[in-house]
Amino acid sequence: MGISKMDIVGRISYNCDILFRVIEIKEGKNGKVAILYGEDFRLVADAPYEDLVQIDQKERLKKSQQFRSLEEQSLQLFRQDLHLLQEKHEYESTGGYAKTYNYFQIPGKVLHLDGDPVYLNKCLALYERIGIPVTGVHCNEKEMPSKIGQLLDYYRPDILVITGHDAYTKSKGDINDLNAYRHSKHFGLTVREARRKISSLDQLVIFAGACQSHFESLIQAGANFASSPSRVNIHALDPVYIVAKISFTPFMERINVWDVLRNTLTGEKGLGGIETRGILRTGMPKNSGPDHTLS
Structure with missing residues (x-):
């Protein structure tokens, strides 16, 4: 049976090191x-049809379990970081007094914006677990620059x-040549358009980019981070971990x-970036309502 659109495959010439979804087959x-x-990495690639082999369910589960284990480890480390942040912030907010103050937090x-609807849904599920208010929009990378202004306003x-x-495709140019990258130019244009609307690096924190x-x-x-x-290659969920740290760091603190x-x-x-101010704000008193904490 031949390989079809949406099949999970590996590249024989790369020893099937990365699992891919087939998005299109053309002449x-x-x-x-x-x-x-990429199934777990934000990578897009071309490959000769003959270089592909379909990955069976057993092998897919094996690789999937490896990544899920890494994801859970990262989430657990983030939970520890968030707990320390909350303890420190609570102490500073209450002046170190024994009295419990009734305050609320706004992350x-x-x-x-994501060019891949499957990855977007994975990220939205993680945002929900962490407790971050989020709106997800699926948008083709090439259309992002023309749509970002309206989305920011809304x-x-x-x-x-x-x-x-x-x-990055070496045969298309030097590593510094933007034309050698699949979508870096579109990501960069989108960042520039966003900065036309909101120039402050602290008023709007931006993460941009994907694999390579x-x-x-x-x-x-x-961009603050990229x-x-x-x-x-970067993992599909890496942007969420960066955003979570920023979202839950108090706005009076700068993030290393x-x-x-x-x-x-x-x-x-x-991944890399520049020193950036946190976003979290605290208020009081707290009324009954949703509590943005890790589940």
């Missing part, structure tokens, strides 16, 4: 070519995530970049 000069999206609101987020799929994205151009465009300094990166699945090779 090329030398035969059929498949467009592939930063997120607008998450949703008015504190944090903007611009992500999807990307890839042109990190330097995204930071220069105005991928990928070493042009490596390493503190943001250390609990991601990719680390500093795939």
